[in-house]
Amino acid sequence: MSEAKANAAKEALRFIEDGVVLGIGSGTTVEIFLELLGEKIRNEGLNVYGIPTSYQSHIAAIKSGVRVVDLFQYPEPDVCVDGADQIDYNFNCLKGGGAALMREKIVISASKKVIIIADETKYSSKLDKAIPIEVLPFAYACVVNRLYKIAKKVELRIAEKKLGPVITDNGNFIVDCLMEIDDVENLERDLNAIPGVVENGLFPSKLIDFVVLGNENGAKVLQK
Numbered sequence: 001m002s003e004a005k006a007n008a009a010k011e012a013l014r015f016i017e018d019g020v021v022l023g024i025g026s027g028t029t030v031e032i033f034l035e036l037l038g039e040k041i042r043n044e045g046l047n048v049y050g051i052p053t054s055y056q057s058h059i060a061a062i063k064s065g066v067r068v069v070d071l072f073q074y075p076e077p078d079v080c081v082d083g084a085d086q087i088d089y090n091f092n093c094l095k096g097g098g099a100a101l102m103r104e105k106i107v108i109s110a111s112k113k114v115i116i117i118a119d120e121t122k123y124s125s126k127l128d129k130a131i132p133i134e135v136l137p138f139a140y141a142c143v144v145n146r147l148y149k150i151a152k153k154v155e156l157r158i159a160e161k162k163l164g165p166v167i168t169d170n171g172n173f174i175v176d177c178l179m180e181i182d183d184v185e186n187l188e189r190d191l192n193a194i195p196g197v198v199e200n201g202l203f204p205s206k207l208i209d210f211v212v213l214g215n216e217n218g219a220k221v222l223q224k
């Protein structure tokens, strides 16, 4: 599996040029991408300016020699490279397995070009996994009451190696919500309209330009 992720990550390096302002997603595939990018930066003497979407990718970016900057300085990154938990054939994505969905959606939406890297097992005819929903703790019970009316399963994400719920980098809870996903754009909008919902893990295809799918033998780049 990690060979497949590494092949997708390696292929995405072709989008990185000297001086690029890079939106940096989160997750294990992005972490591999940053390791490989570090080698490229060292070998070719590149300057890469990066805007990370989580503490995880912030730390990994610094290790790789990326010059970490922010959206104040660069509100429109040139390219964003991010992972996904599921990708449908139209490029709609489900994200948030690492609870970084809110900053990921901000940076993806702001970027000129968006590249999703993943192992090919994530590519599927339909999005059918639980949707991670970031919720303001103050509104938790009210949001969950609303979600129960439309979902098959609603689950507060519990932390590992810490008691209690996962707390996102923004200080919020994550609720994983299993429901029928038909119209991605409308569902994304309807979920975000619930007061107390901060963001959700549906990333409509209009946000995505390229999908790079890796397997044990290599990777292929899909373009809309």
Ligand code: 5RP
Pocket (backbone or CB within 6 Å): 025, 026, 027, 028, 029, 030, 082, 083, 084, 085, 094, 095, 096, 097, 098, 099, 100, 101, 104
């Ligand atoms: C984090 C994400 C990740 O991009 C997604 O979970 C994929 O992670 P991985 O590359 O570890 O499979 O959305 O919030």
